[in-house]
Amino acid sequence: MIEKKIVGEKAVEFVKDGMTVGLGTGSTVYYTIIKLGQLMKEGLTIKGVPTSVETEKLAIECGIPLANIKEIDQIDVAIDGADEVDSQLNLMKGGGGALLREKIIARAAKKFIVVADPAKIVNHLGAFPLPIEVVPFGVEMTNEQIRLLGAETKIRYSNGNPYQSDNGNYIIDAKFPNILNPVTLEQKLNMIPGVVENGLFNQMANAVITLNAEKSVVIKNRS
Numbered sequence: 582m583i584e585k586k587i588v589g590e591k592a593v594e595f596v597k598d599g600m601t602v603g604l605g606t607g608s609t610v611y612y613t614i615i616k617l618g619q620l621m622k623e624g625l626t627i628k629g630v631p632t633s634v635e636t637e638k639l640a641i642e643c644g645i646p647l648a649n650i651k652e653i654d655q656i657d658v659a660i661d662g663a664d665e666v667d668s669q670l671n672l673m674k675g676g677g678g679a680l681l682r683e684k685i686i687a688r689a690a691k692k693f694i695v696v697a698d699p700a701k702i703v704n705h706l707g708a709f710p711l712p713i714e715v716v717p718f719g720v721e722m723t724n725e726q727i728r729l730l731g732a733e734t735k736i737r738y739s740n741g742n743p744y745q746s747d748n749g750n751y752i753i754d755a756k757f758p759n760i761l762n763p764v765t766l767e768q769k770l771n772m773i774p775g776v777v778e779n780g781l782f783n784q785m786a787n788a789v790i791t792l793n794a795e796k797s798v799v800i801k802n803r804s
């Protein structure tokens with residue numbers, strides 16, 4: 582999709598020589614990673630910190646050297662996609678199942694930049710089911726606790742088996758009605774035993790790169 586390519590490529594402007602860069606997961610940041618690979622051939626030097634096995638493979642294919650996660654002293658910028666972005670720049674993420682590593686890297690980064698085609702921009706989060714990473718043990722009980730918060734839930738499946746994240750966990754997709762208070766919901770979900778992390782990234786994005794109605798690139802900064 583051309584919109585994803587435009588916003589994905591624009592994000593490389595936040596990357597400067599010598600930086601350690603958090604590399605998100607998905608079909609939008611894909612274009613950022615490809616572009617960074619091209620720029621490296623022209624002399625840019627960076628190290629990447631991938632948020633998934635899929636992104637790790639892509640970064641290697643693109644010739645981006647990977648930082649050793651145990652030795653990183655700082656991540657200068659992390660760039661990632663989103664499934665939804667609200668007017669406060671709160672995000673819903675995890676459609677691709679990578680939310681846990683993505684959240685760890687985004688939190689550690691000095692700057693977190695989001696690339697989102699215009700279809701991702703919403704007034705309130707919640708049209709997209711919220712991905713929640715849970716440990717496999719007792720998944721039905723964890724699922725029930727999430728349901729009690731008012732969601733319709735589904736354990737995510739892939740090829741007839743529960744989908745497993747890169748961390749060996751399961752994902753529950755939880756359809757809440759409009760999420761009017763994402764901060765409270767994020768906290769409530771993470772208090773449920775068995776929940777590892779959820780896909781609400783509240784007040785984390787420093788900027789969101791998207792397109793306006795005229796298809797021009799706009800950068801929304803969090804106030």
Ligand SMILES: O=C[C@H](O)[C@H](O)[C@H](O)COP(=O)(O)O
Nearest residue numbers: 607608609662675677678679
């Ligand atoms: O787990 C996946 C990630 O949170 C993605 O960043 C998110 O799903 C957006 O992906 P895409 O750019 O493919 O729409």
